[in-house]
Amino acid sequence: MYGRLEEDLRSTDSFDMIDKKTKSSRSSKNAVDTEFDHVDIDNSEVNLKNDEVNMKNVKVNMGNGELNMGNGKVNVENGTVNIDNGGQKMVNSQINMGTKEMDLGNGELMKTADESLSSNGNHDVGLSNGCKHYDLAIDADDNVKNSEVNLDNVEQYKVYKSxxxxxxxxxxxNLSNAMMWITFxxxxxxxxxFYGITSLQLNMLSMTFMFAxxxxxxxxxxxxxxFGLRTSLLISAWLNGIGGLLRNISTLDVIPADHAYTVLLIGQILAACAQPFVMFAPTKLAALWFxxxxxxxxNMIGSMMNPLGNMVAFIIVPLVVEDVSDIPLALWIVSAPAFFITIVTTFGVRRSRPPTPPSPSAGEVNQPFKDGLKQIIVNKNYMILNIGFGAGLALFTALASFLEQILCPRGYSDDFAGICGALMIVLGMVxxxxxxxYVDKTKQFDEVxxxxxxxxxxxxxAFTQVSRLRDQHVWVALTAAxxxxxxxxxxxxxxxxAVEVTYPVAEATSSGLCIVGGQAQGxxxxxxxxxxxxxxxxxxxxxxxxxxIAENSTTxxxxxxxxxxxNLYIxxxxxxxxxxxxxxFFKPEYKRLEAERKITALAKKAIEVEKSNKVTPVSTSQL
Incomplete structure (x- = not known):
């Protein structure tokens, strides 16, 4: 029952004042309570004198777009208002309010540009993007006697413990996947x-994550x-778990020595394929659930688990691997978190988003993926951010991957290289x-x-300079940190x-492609x-x-x-x-924050107007 009557008052006929004396019930502070109310329709202007509405023996039937008023019956059909016993007829009586429309077709009141009110028992008032919702409790069915609208029951944006x-x-x-990324x-x-491979083959184990x-x-x-967050997490968990298992199998005696690296590489590739499905998730999770x-x-907590996984690997692997024969044990230890989280994700994650949105933007329907791509590739600010952030991510990844190879020729041990890698992560997380x-409170994303x-x-x-020198442990560790x-x-x-400058493009698209750009540069x-x-x-x-360096080794x-x-040129x-x-050149516009501010302001204004229970004179010239 959602008809629409555009409010375009085209008739210039004058009508007599309709004077009805009434007294409505007062069951709550939101009830409509009026006396000696008048409705004047004259020269395309609606005046509600004394800001009151007089309704005696009022019966409102919104089911068929019909309004019954005691002895007078008003039928709203196709823009025509017929007053059965009143002797007056308004033809083509529509009221246009510019960008605001009031529809009464089948009992629906809507302001399309700002807010909408649908009549379906429990009224739902929202903004045009569907983000803000209010529950208006109507103490009656479709037929309302002594009508009362209770605006106290307002549904606020809600967060859930889940x-x-x-x-x-x-x-x-994120943590388990990063551990497998940086293991070697x-x-x-x-x-x-252990595997009898070259330095290039070794580095390919890390670079597969970028290639994937x-x-x-x-x-x-x-x-x-x-398909949502849940599907993405399940894909990531199973690829990560199976990849970890294959890596462990590569160390078993049943695998021929000349095929061990192949099995290892396949497992590493599967784990690498899991990375984007979880690495892109923190931004989406933060937008939908927080x-x-x-x-x-x-977003910071979820994203920082990736470098935290690097730190854990930098600490655990050098401690475990004291000799070549310790490689299998290290792989089983590193893959244990992957097996655990695969089970937890499979049986614990039941939905992609909460029942109700936590913020105005979370309730919006995102743009289709292809449309989002078309928008971001022509967005100057986004492309600058993609290149600048991508370069930083690529260089951090390169340094983390090559850190041990850079330091050990100058006399620094694997343990010290692991400590430097850990310090990078620890200080980074802090x-x-x-x-x-800070940015949650100040919104100074650009400055930070x-x-x-x-x-x-x-x-x-500074690190690339001091790492060339021997016996500079303090400076090497400090600059790396x-x-x-x-x-x-x-x-x-x-x-x-990335989300702010591309809004309303979907979060996974804008943030994910920044990571893709960084990996490509890497x-x-x-x-x-x-x-x-x-x-x-x-x-x-x-x-x-x-x-x-193993002496007298045949491998x-x-x-x-x-x-x-x-280090110098790259x-x-x-x-x-x-x-x-x-x-x-990066001059961002916070589009999502600005949209949410407008939504919040309109919502507050709507609540104030609705709770005031006051109708003010309105004319078409004012609108």
């Missing part, structure tokens, strides 16, 4: 000896936006937490991003900014850095090394390299260009 379980699942998946970078030399993310990033974004003033914090709370990236680049350049600390801070901030930079490595000088070879052994040119130059571009 949001923390969803965040727990995303965190565990934390024990590069021993892995090469680029094409599957589009698929993961589409799955998240089309209120506006907690989104950045929730600063990200601080930044997340630019300052953090600038400090990260300066720290990274600062680079990781400020570098990781930009991660959740950039994800939120592939290029990592290949270039390996290509630019140089053999160590005779002098360096004669000095003590921190690398595990392939690790060969230390000089990474000076790689790390330093690219990072400097990225920060200059972002600082000078």
């Amino acid at each position: 949001r923390w379980f969803m965040l727990f699942v995303v965190c565990c998946l 970078a934390a024990a590069a030399d021993t892995t090469i000896t 993310t680029v094409p599957l990033g589009f698929v993961a974004s589409w799955v998240l936006d089309t 209120p506006e003033n907690r989104r950045a914090t929730a 600063l990200s937490a601080v930044a997340g709370v 991003l630019k300052v953090s990236l600038s400090l990260a680049v300066l720290s990274g350049i 600062l680079f990781g600390g400020f570098g990781l801070t930009i991660y959740p901030i950039s994800m939120e900014l 592939i290029i930079y990592m290949f270039a850095m390996q290509y630019l490595t140089q053999p160590l000088s005779y002098h360096e070879l004669s000095l003590e090394t921190g690398c595990h 392939t052994v690790f060969e230390p390299q000089d990474w000076t040119y790689s 790390f330093n130059v690219i990072s400097t260009l990225a920060v200059i571009t972002l600082v000078l």
Whole structure:
């Protein structure tokens, strides 16, 4: 029963004043209570004198678009109002209110540009995007006697405790997947000896994650936006779990030695395919399950589990792997969280979104994936953010993957390299937490991003210089920690900014493609850095090394390299260009926040007007 009567008062006929004396019941503060009320319709103007409506023996029947008023019966049909016993007839009586329309076709009152009121027993008043909802309790059925509208029962945006379980699942998946990603970078030399592979084959185990993310990033974004968060998490959990199992099987004696690396690589590829389905999830989770003033914090927590997984691997793997024979044990320890979270996700995650939205934007229907792609590729601010953030992510990934290979030729042990990697993550998580709370309160995403990236680049350049020197443990650890600390801070901030500057494009699309861009750049930079490595000088070879090199071994052994040119031409130059571009040309507009402010303001105004129970004179000239 949803008809529509556009309010366009075209008739210029004058009508006599209808004077009815009445007294309505007063059962609550929201009841309509009037006396000596008048309705004057004259020269296309509606005046409600004394701001009151007189209705005696009122019977409102909205079922068939019919209004019964005691001895006078008003039938609303096709824009014509017939007063049965009143002797008057209004033909084509429509009232146009500009962009606001009032429809009374089948008992529906709607303001299309601002708010809508549907009559279906329990009235639902919302904004045009369907984000704000009010429950208007009507103490009657379709036929209302002594009508009363209770506006106290207002449904506010609600959050659910289950949001923390969803965040727990995303965190565990991200952590376990990151542990498998960086496993072999934390024990590069021993892995090469165990599997009998080259340095390039070793680095391919880490680079598969980047190769997989680029094409599957589009698929993961589409799955998240089309099928929902639950489907994406299930795909990620099972790919991650099966990949971990195959990695462990590669160490068993039943696998021929010349096929062990192949089985290992297949398992690593499956785990890599799982990454985009969970790596893109924190932004979507924060938008769907958390209120506006907690989104950045929730996004930060979910996103930081990826580098936390790197840190755990950097700590555990060097501690476990004291000899080549310890590689199998390390793989089983690393894969244990993946097996656990696969079971939890399968049986614990039951839905993709909460029953009701926690914020205005969470209730919106996102744009289709293809339409979103078309919008973001022509969005200047988004493309600048994608390139700048992507460069930072790529360089952080490259440094984390090559950290042990960069440090051990200068005499730094695997344990020390693991400590440096852990410090990068720990400080990064601390600063990200601080930044997340800060931007939730201040909304200064742009300022935090630019300052953090600038400090990260300066720290990274310092690290590439001191890492060339021997016996500089304090400075190496300090500069690595600062680079990781400020570098990781930009991660959740950039994800939120990607959503803000592309709104209303779906969250998984805008944030996910930033990660895809970063992984694509990472592939290029990592290949270039390996290509630019140089053999160590005779002098360096004669000095003590921190690398595990098996003497008199018949298998392939690790060969230390000089990474000076790689760090100089790739790390330093690219990072400097990225920060200059972002600082000078990135001028974001917070579209999502602005839309939510408008929605909130309109909602508050609607509540105030409805609770006032006061009708003011309105004319077409005012509208």
